[in-house]
Amino acid sequence: MEQPRFVEQTQPGTVFGLLSDDNRVEILCTLWDSNEPMRFSELRDAVGLRDSGQFNYHLDKLTSQFVEKTDQGYVLTTAGRQINGAIEAGSYTTTGEMEPIEIDQPCGFCDGTRMFYYEDEQARVECDTCPVKARFSVPPSAFVGCDRADIPRVAAEYMRVTLESIDSGFCSLCDGPVEQTVCRAVDSEDWEEGGSEHEKTVGRPETLPVVRYECKQCGIEPQGLLNYTLLDHPETVAFYYDHGINLQEQSLLDIRQLGRDCGQVQGTDPFRASVSFAVDGDQLTLVVDEDLTVVDTERTTTG
Numbered sequence: 001m002e003q004p005r006f007v008e009q010t011q012p013g014t015v016f017g018l019l020s021d022d023n024r025v026e027i028l029c030t031l032w033d034s035n036e037p038m039r040f041s042e043l044r045d046a047v048g049l050r051d052s053g054q055f056n057y058h059l060d061k062l063t064s065q066f067v068e069k070t071d072q073g074y075v076l077t078t079a080g081r082q083i084n085g086a087i088e089a090g091s092y093t094t095t096g097e098m099e100p101i102e103i104d105q106p107c108g109f110c111d112g113t114r115m116f117y118y119e120d121e122q123a124r125v126e127c128d129t130c131p132v133k134a135r136f137s138v139p140p141s142a143f144v145g146c147d148r149a150d151i152p153r154v155a156a157e158y159m160r161v162t163l164e165s166i167d168s169g170f171c172s173l174c175d176g177p178v179e180q181t182v183c184r185a186v187d188s189e190d191w192e193e194g195g196s197e198h199e200k201t202v203g204r205p206e207t208l209p210v211v212r213y214e215c216k217q218c219g220i221e222p223q224g225l226l227n228y229t230l231l232d233h234p235e236t237v238a239f240y241y242d243h244g245i246n247l248q249e250q251s252l253l254d255i256r257q258l259g260r261d262c263g264q265v266q267g268t269d270p271f272r273a274s275v276s277f278a279v280d281g282d283q284l285t286l287v288v289d290e291d292l293t294v295v296d297t298e299r300t301t302t303g
């Protein structure tokens with residue numbers, strides 16, 4: 001089958017250079033705020049640039065990449081809307097820090113107290129007593145209007161959406177295609193950090209399965225535990241639903257209720273790893289291959 005072909009029109013440096021002028025950013029923001037296409041004079045008045053020639057010059061620079069002229073007037077292109085979305089998200093304009101917040105649910109691995117930290121748009125959840133950590137990006141806009149006490153939950157919700165996006169094969173940063181591979185923790189570069197301390201809580205690196213994601217476009221390589229990824233699998237969702245638990249309503253912070261099994265690598269040739277979820281004496285076990293395809297499922301009653 002023939003691949004679709006995309007032609008690169010402009011160098012990224014040139015595109016972002018187009019935005020290095022306050023008048024142009026003002027034009028984008030004005031069109032963003034307007035729910036309807038705007039005529040030339042209407043847009044110029046709203047931006048507040050009297051000089052028609054100068055205004056035309058700036059508008060012309062934006063046209064095609066960020067602004068499009070239609071029969072009804074000027075509108076934003078998708079790229080123009082994304083630039084505004086990024087400005088609203090605060091990623092380019094806000095820096096923020098907050099005092100650490102104690103999380104009301106204890107650590108799922110050791111029952112220790114967990115703290116939530118937010119710095120440089122990175123949220124971190126760290127346990128006081130064991131080395132289990134989570135780190136993920138959250139834009140400041142996610143916390144608009146949010147009570148301080150709710151911030152860890154909102155961040156966890158944001159992380160869940162990010163996970164769903166990469167699990168569906170789209171990069172959360174650039175929307176490019178993401179490939180997923182399951183491997184042993186010992187085979188992933190990130191394992192070093194936790195070292196032997198991790199063994200006591202999540203398992204031995206030789207048998208602990210992790211999911212490695214790789215964006216084919218921007219090259220980011222996030223990594224996560226297999227049990228988190230499999231929470232979205234229809235078998236898991238159905239298993240909990242049959243026991244009266246709607247996983248969609250569960251916060252990732254409460255994951256300890258969903259069992260502590262981080263999974264087990266069963267073999268490497270071919271690669272097989274399993275994760276079990278337990279509730280009310282029933283157990284669901286999923287077996288995946290290295291492409292994260294579920295190759296076997298089993299429900300058993302243990303209690």
Ligand SMILES: [Zn+2]
Nearest residue numbers: 107110127130
């Ligand atoms: Zn802990």
Ligand SMILES: [Zn+2]
Nearest residue numbers: 171174215218
């Ligand atoms: Zn990407």
